Amino acid sequence: MDLKGKVAYITGGTKGIGYGVAEALLKQGMKVAISGRKLEDAEKAAKSLSSDDSLVLGLSSDVTKLENEKEAVKKILDKFGQLDVVLANAGLGHYAPVDELTDEEWHQMIDTNLNGVFHTLKASVEALKQSKGYYMTLASLAGTNFFANGAGYNATKFGVVGFTQAAMLDLRKYDIKVSTIMPGSVATHFNNNTPSEKDAWKIQPEDIGQMVVDLLNMHPRTLPSKIEVRPSRPDKK
Structure with a gap:
């Protein structure tokens, strides 16, 4: 895929992994739309990504509602005329014994x-x-490795992996x-974390951004359909 001028849509793109991917794609000459639940947050993130509003679009969309996502895609097509890459990144986690x-x-x-990834x-499929x-x-190693206190989160991420592979x-x-x-572990705001030096050992959002670019640049005859990625070394506590 020649990335220059292509258009991407990233859900949950106002911070963390989604924001890191958006930065990486913009550097490749792509145009990017990002969404979040609050329009103010999405527009603020879009402006911080680029001052050129012909390249970025901040959208409000609650992925739990199909009509919200349909409206978001319509706005992307109205502004950019096409949609080439979609990253379903929005997610949350609650951890407790079942x-x-x-x-x-x-x-x-x-x-x-x-439901959001569906x-x-x-x-966007048409x-x-x-x-x-x-x-x-954007699934998780929790989509293949179950753990205590993760019954709900595991269930969703196992589901995302199965859904994506069938799709x-x-x-x-x-x-x-x-x-x-x-x-695996990524330095983001997920689960109320505030990224800091303590997260330096983790995967960084820009690393996932580079991975997305690499996937898009893969020869079209080849498809890495399921990619596990983890920190090279565990936390040195």
Whole structure:
């Protein structure tokens, strides 16, 4: 894929991994739309990514609602005329023993982490058919490695991995590529963390950004459909 002038949409793009990917794609000459639940946050992040509003677009979208994602894609097409790359990145986590995990916490994770990736694909798939584009999901090593206190989060990320791999088989006949990226520890604001020097050992958002660029630059005959990535070394405590 010649990246210059291509258009990407990143959900949950106001900070962390989504923001890091947006930075990486802009450096490749792409145009980028990012979404968050609050329009103010999305527009602020978009302006910090680039002062040229012909290159970036900040959108408000709640991925738990299909109509929100359809409206976001419509705005992207109205502004940029095409959509070539989609990263379903929005997600959240609640960690507790299964007997203590609340019904509300369970459904928040299912609605955002799992239903959200479906809504993002459903809203964008026709545009991706037109561009023969690329759809990516941001899963987690929690999508293959279960752990105590992670029943709800594990369930959603196992689901994202399964959904993405099945979607890959469904959509490749349209020349749409589909991949899921499964990071381990990343230095982000996830789960109320504030990134600092203590997170230096972790994967950085820009590392995931470089990975997305590498996937987009892969020869079209080859598809890394499921990518596990982890810190090279554990935390030196």
